[in-house]
Ligand SMILES: Nc1ncnc2c1ncn2[C@@H]1O[C@H](COP(=O)(O)OP(=O)(O)OP(=O)(O)O)[C@@H](O)[C@H]1O
């Protein structure tokens with residue numbers, strides 16, 4: 001990727017320490033409305049999309065995530081920066097209740113995780129590492145399978161979601177014929193079936209070329225500025241986080 005070709009920025013390499021340092025977080029533009037697209041009373045009361053305090057994960061002796069403190073306002077795009085092995089995926093897995101924290105607390109959209117994980121995740125869309133699909137089915141068919149489990153409202157969102165990510169024209173093609181960028185965008189479309197207030201995306205631009213990265217940035221910006229969603233994404237590229 002073109003950013004990777006330049007010398008690493010010092011802040012990308014935290015002295016080889018395998019931990020997410022809160023100072024490595026780069027907050028992106030706070031552009032757009034701070035009001036979610038469809039707020040309800042409980043949502044309005046809780047002003048933060050993501051909040052963590054002292055969030056820590058140990059694997060045996062290894063500290064993968066070390067005391068992370070985050071306060072991500074609603075209606076913002078927020079990039080979480082760290083090199084390979086820094087703990088980005090582990091942090092996201094904790095937020096989603098996929099792995100237990102060793103210490104600390106966290107909440108999504110005002111709901112503590114894991115205590116109220118189901119409420120928290122009902123308006124969250126997430127991609128952890130690479131989105132996976134049935135390769136022999138089309139993009140639209142893959143979304144239909146997801147929507148079938150979620151109900152009629154999700155089904156009605158398939159068309160708009162495909163439009164939103166720029167895949168409407170190719171939605172009838174089998175996913176195995178998609179480029180990586182198209183699969184990443186289909187992953188976002190899948191998230192949109194839940195009409196999420198918060199999208200959590202783990203390195204969504206990994207492997208994309210400069211054009212694909214630019215398209216992704218534009219899409220994130222529109223979801224934040226026009227739709228009032230919050231986008232929380234991880235990246236190992238400083239440029240990526242700064243430019244959104
Ligand atoms: N299940 C596990 N068991 C033991 N160690 C783990 C486990 N998952 C992650 N780790 C360790 O935790 C640290 C953080 O890993 P993680 O995958 O969260 O990093 P990352 O920032 O997402 O890296 P990348 O940029 O390569 O995706 C690494 O040292 C990794 O080896």
Ligand SMILES: [Mg+2]
Pocket residue numbers: 088089090202
């Ligand atoms: Mg990772």
